[in-house]
Amino acid sequence: MLGSLTRPDYHLLFIPSALLCGIVAAVLSPLSLSAGAGIGSLLASAAVVDGVALNPPTEN
Numbered sequence: 001m002l003g004s005l006t007r008p009d010y011h012l013l014f015i016p017s018a019l020l021c022g023i024v025a026a027v028l029s030p031l032s033l034s035a036g037a038g039i040g041s042l043l044a045s046a047a048v049v050d051g052v053a054l055n056p057p058t059e060n
Contacts, residue, residue: 011051018043 005013022040026033051057 006057007055008051008057011047014047015044018047 019037019040022036022038022043023033024036025031025039026036029036031039
């Protein structure tokens with residue numbers, strides 16, 4: 001199944017994973033929850049920029 005995924009599919013999988021990992025890292029470490037969520041959102045925004053601006057989906 002993972003072999004048939006396209007680059008935009010991987011972006012859509014990475015975005016919520018990055019947010020969740022940031023929150024889990026905040027819960028498991030002395031970071032505040034807002035700091036962990038901020039780190040997760042920065043990681044997720046990198047995927048959004050890559051998927052929308054740098055490598056937009058094409059109609060191939």
